[in-house]
Amino acid sequence: MRARTTVILAILFAALAAFYYVYEVRLGPDRERAEAERHRLFALEAKDVEELLLRRGGEMIRLRREGEEWRLIEPVRARTEPGVVEGIVSSLASARIEREVEANPTSVAEFGLDPPAVEITLRAKGEERGLRLGAKSPTGVWVYAQERGRPAVFLLSDFILRDARKTPEELRDKTVLAFEVQDVTALEIRTRGRVLRAEERAGEGWRLARPLEVRADQGRIREFLDTLKAARIKAFVEEAPAAVARYGLAEPLRVTLWLGRETARTAKTLLLGRADQARGGIYAQREGEPAVFLVGEELPGAVPLTVTALRDKTVVDYDRGKLGKVAIESPKGRVVLVKEGPGWRLTEPLAAEADDRAVSDLLSALGDLRAKEFLAEAPRGLARYGLDRPEVRVSLWEQEAEAPVRLLLAPARDRKGMAYAAVAGRGPITLVEAEALRVLARSPHDLRDRSLFGTLDPRAVRSIRLTLGETRVVLERRGEEEWRMLEPRRARARASRVNDLLWTLQGLRWRATAEGEPARLGLEPPRLAVSLLGSDGQELGALHVGRVEEGEAYVQVPGRSELYVVETKALGDLPEGPDDLAP
Template sequence: MNARQKNLVTLLATAVVVGALGLYVYFGVMKPQAEQPPSPDKPGAIFPTSSPGEPGTDAGTPAAPVFTWISIDLPQGKTVLELREGAWRITSPVSARAERKEVLDLVRELADAQFSATVTDKPTDEELERFGLKPPRATVSARAYVPDAQGGGAQDASRQRSVTFHLGIENVFDGSVYVRREGDPHVYLASGALRVLLLKDTSGWRNHDVFDTLEESSLLRIELKGRKSTLVLERATTDKPWQMAQPMVMRADTRRVARIFSDLKLYKAIGYPEPEWLPQVQRALEKPAVEATLVPKNGEPMRIRLAELEVGGYKRAFVSTEGGVKEPMLAQVDTHTLTVLEPPPLDFKSKKVLEVQAGQVEKLVIHPGGRGEPITLEKGQQTNQWEVVTPLPGRARQFKVASLLGALEKLEAEAVVATGAKLGARYGITDSSRGVTLMDGSGQELARLWIGNPVPNNSQHTYGRGSSEDIYELSTAALEALPLKLEEVLDQGQGNAP
C-alpha cells in the first residue's frame, strides 16, 4: 500500500470516528435535551391558582396571585424575600431592602409562567441528572393568596397557595428551562426568562440605592470632614439661603450645595463586603477618610462614613450610613464617591457678584473707565422716574435702567479666582476700572461692580469684582450686554441732545 492509499484509509477512518461521535452527541445528549413530546393534557401554570379538585380559578379566568413570600435556594446560598407593609425586603441571609423592580419582575413571571410542554412523566435518575434537576440548579418556594372574584380573600386561609419547584439547565433546542414541581413526578419545560430572573445571588436582589433618601431641602446643617479640611454649612430655616460657617464665614452658593446631593444619587452600591472582609472594613470606618453629618429640620441626624482600603487584592471604597429615616447600610461604592463629600471650600463661595436688590437702588454711577466722565443717574422722588444727572441732564430710558439693575442683581460669576482686595490690580481691577456703583437715596454705597482685564487665553471670560473681596471670572458676553454707555441710557427722543 503506497502513501496515497494510506492517507485515504486514514481519512476515511477519521470520518467514521467523527460521524460516530456526532451521532452520539446528538442522540445521547442533544436530542434528549431537545425532545418535546406532546402532553395529553395541558401542562398548566407553574404556580397553580387552585388546589387540586377546587373548581373555578384554574378552570375559568385565572386570578392573579398576590405573592407574599419567596425563597430562592441556589448552590451558592439561599435568599428569602418577604412582602412587609407593602414593600419587599430580604429577610435572610441579611435584613435589607430588596430591589423593587427585580422582585416585581420575578413576581410577574411567577404569576404568568406556564409549562410549555411535558418532557416526561417518569424521569429516571439519569434523565434528571441530564436535565440539571439532580441536583437542581435552583429550588424555589413561593407563597401567595389568590383573590376571589371581588378581589378579596387576603385574610382567608383557604385562599392561600404555596408551591415549590426545581429549576434545571437550559434546553438547547429553544432556550427554555427544565422544571420539576415538588410532589409532581413530571419534568416540564418553561420559559427561559424564569431561569434568567432566578439565577442571581443575594446581592443581586438587594436595593443598591445608598443615598436615595437624602434631600437637601430638608436640612439645616451639613458638616463635611475630609482628609484636608472641614466644611460646615448652616441655615436658620429650610427656606433661607445657605451660609458657610467653616472654614470661613460667608454666604454659600446654594446651587453648589444642592449639587452635593444630586451627585451623590448618581453613585449606587456596586457590591457588599464579603464576610471575611468585615472586620477590616469596620476598623477602617472607625477612622474614615471622609465623614458627613446631615442635620434635618425634623428627626435625628444622619451620618455617612467613607473609607478606602485594600481588600481581596484590590483597593476598594466602602460607605456606612446610619441615623435619619434610612435604615443602616454598609456597601462598596465607587472610589469617586469620596470626592463628592470632600469638595474644596472655595467651591461653595457664592457666585453672586453683587449683594443688592434692584428695588433698593435710588442712585447709580456708571464708570466708563480710564479718564472718561462718569454717568450719574438718580430716581426722582416725586416722579419715581430715572433721570440722567451728568454728564448731560435729561430723562433716562426707563426700561434700559431697569434692565441694567435687573442684570446686575442676577449677575453670577463663572468661577472664583482669588480672594483679597489687594490682589485686584493683578487682574486689572483698580479704582479707575470700568464698572457701576449702586447707592441708596442718601448716597450710601450699596454695591459696586469692577470690570478688569480679559482672562488670558479665554476671550469668553473677563476678570471682575463685586460686593466681596473675591476676584471672579465673569462672562464677557454678559458684561457687554450691560447698557453702560450714555447713548444707551439717555432718552434722546425727549429733546435731549446726544
C-alpha cells in the same frame, strides 16, 4: 296673495319637519336596529355562549366558559389567553351576513364547503348553532359560509375564518405565573444548598429573612416581580412528560411567591431548568402542573441569586428632610454646613452663604452611594481597611438625633478603582467606587454660593444706575415692559437691551476669589458700577467691574471685602455708554 303663500309654505315646512323628526329621530334608531338584526347570522348574545367547538379536519378544539373565564378542554386542559376566546365568541355572536351567494346550491364544493375548512359549534342556553366556513371569495376579504341545517351559501367577514383557525397554542394563556405584584408578601429563591427569602413587612417594606436579617433592596425586588409578572411562555414543549430530568427540572431553580397574609395565604412556584440554545429559551414548569414549557433566556437572568443582589445596597441611610447639619473632613480641609430656613450656610472654616445646588448635589451623592460588595457585617477591624484613619469622613446630624451618623471612606489600595466604606459604629463594611472619595471631598470654595446678586428677581428692579467712567446713566421702568432713560438725557431706552443686562447680572457667578489691591485690579475707580433699585428705592444689588484681561474680569460687590474673578463671557456685552441703551 303673498300672505296666503307664506302661510302655505310655513305649513309645508312644519309638515316636513314633523315627518323628519318622526321618521329619522324617533323611528330611525329602531329602523337601524331592525336592519342590523335582519342581517345577523345568529340571534344570540355573546354572554350566553357556554361552549365553543372548532373542527378542522381531524382536529377538534373545545372551549368552555367557567365562571368569568374560558378554559381550553380539548385537546388539552388549560387556561386561555385573556380576552382572546371572548373576542372570537363576540365576533361570531355579532356576525353579519354580507350577501347571500346562492340559496339552493347543487354543490357546495366550489365554495370550499365540501369538506369545510372549519366547522364551528356554539352552545348557548341548551341550544346548538352550527356554522361551516369554506374558501375565501375572489376579493379575499370575505369567506363563503353555510349555517348548519340550511342550504344557503353566503358571505361573512374573513375575520371569522382567521379567528377560527387559531391553534391551541395561540388560544392558551401564555402567562408564566399569574399574580398581582401588590399581593406578594414573601419571596423565596431556592437553588442547590442555598435559600434566599425576603418578606414584605408592614411599616418596614421588604427585608431579607434568610440567610441573614437585613433590609432588602426595595427597587430590585419590585423590578424582579414586575419582570416575572410580565414574563410570557415562548412555546409549550410537552404536556405530561414521564421524566423531567432531560429538561433540567429534576433539580430546578425554584422561585416561590407567597400571596396574601395569614389564613388567606397561598403560594405559587415556578421551576426553572436547563437552557436550550437551539430553541433560545429555558425549560420551565409551574409546581403542581405537569406541562413543560419554554421561557425566554432573560427570565432566569433576572432572578436575584445572591444576598448581595437582593439586599439593600444603600451605604448611608438618613432622612434628608430632617437633616440640620453636615460636616466634611477630607484632604480639602474641614467644612461645616448648617441648615438655615430653606437653605444652607457655611459656618466653618468661614461664615458664608452656601450654594443650595452644590449642597443638594452633595446630599444626592451621599444618598446615591451604593455598595458593590459587602466585606464584613460588623464594624470591627476598621484598621484592616484603613477606616480607622479615613481619607473622607462625612458626619450628618438629623434634628433631635442624639448623635450624628458618620460615614467613613478610605481608598482600597489592593482594589483598583474602589474604596472602602462604613458607617461608624454600625457596619457593614462595604466596597464602593473610588469616585466617592472625589465627589464627597468638598472644600469651602466648592460649596459657597457664588452668585453675585443672590436671589435677585429682575422683574422687581424698577430703577438702574450705571456709572461708566465719568458718565452717569439712570434708567427707570415704566409699566412692565418699557424703560426710560432719565440721565444723561431723557429718552426711551431699548427694553430688550436693558432686560438682557438684568438677566445677565441675575445669573452671574464668580469663578474664583482674587488677590491684590482693588486699585491694581481696576476697581478704584471701577470701569463700570451698577446699582439696582426696587420700587421703594431700596438697593437690591450692586456690582463694580474692573480690569478685563484674557477672558476674565475682576469684580467687587460693594460692602464686601472679597474680590472676585468672573469669566467675561458670563458678563456678556456690557454697555459702553448711553448710546448702547438707546433704541
